[in-house]
Amino acid sequence: MSQQDSFASGFFAGAIFGGVVGGIIGTLVATRRDPEQILEEEPQTTTNLTEAKKAAKRRQMRASENENMEMEVARRSLEDKIAQLNATIDEVRQQLGNVNANSEQLIHERSSSRSQELR
Template structure:
């Protein structure tokens, strides 16, 4: 039983000591890395970030052009509808004016014919 009683405290103490030693060894290894490798890793990271920004900018441009083209298409359709409405209105006005003007020349023409006879 004595072995079981000390197991929990020994396990916690061993985990703590192992964590401390592991941290110290990791810090020593990290500090001994060559500065050239660090600079190269930093440059690669910077280049990958720049590439990611370029890709994101291209995607934004593509989305903007797609939304602009759909906006342009909507505006074009709207303009075509308005032009059709204007043409219909112009035709109606021509018919109304044609009836008014069409009646006057006939009566004037009829009068001129009656006077000549």
């Protein structure tokens, strides 16, 4: 019975200790803010609504410009990869074509030599 009691107490102590450590780490991670998040919170503290709306529109424009640039870079990267894959596929087709042509030529040579031997 004492082993079960010590196991249960150890389990609960570990759960409490893990919860405290996890809470501290979670708090530290959550308090680290991006500069963009800080900028987003600043217009909420201003009393002038028109300034807040203008700032929000500027942020949206910057965000959309950044997203457009990221999309363009990703698109170009994918196009380059597709071009590389197509070039590789063409090379493999040529190599296989050469292998198939050589094997067909060997088959024809063997069959013609066998037919000559049979005569």
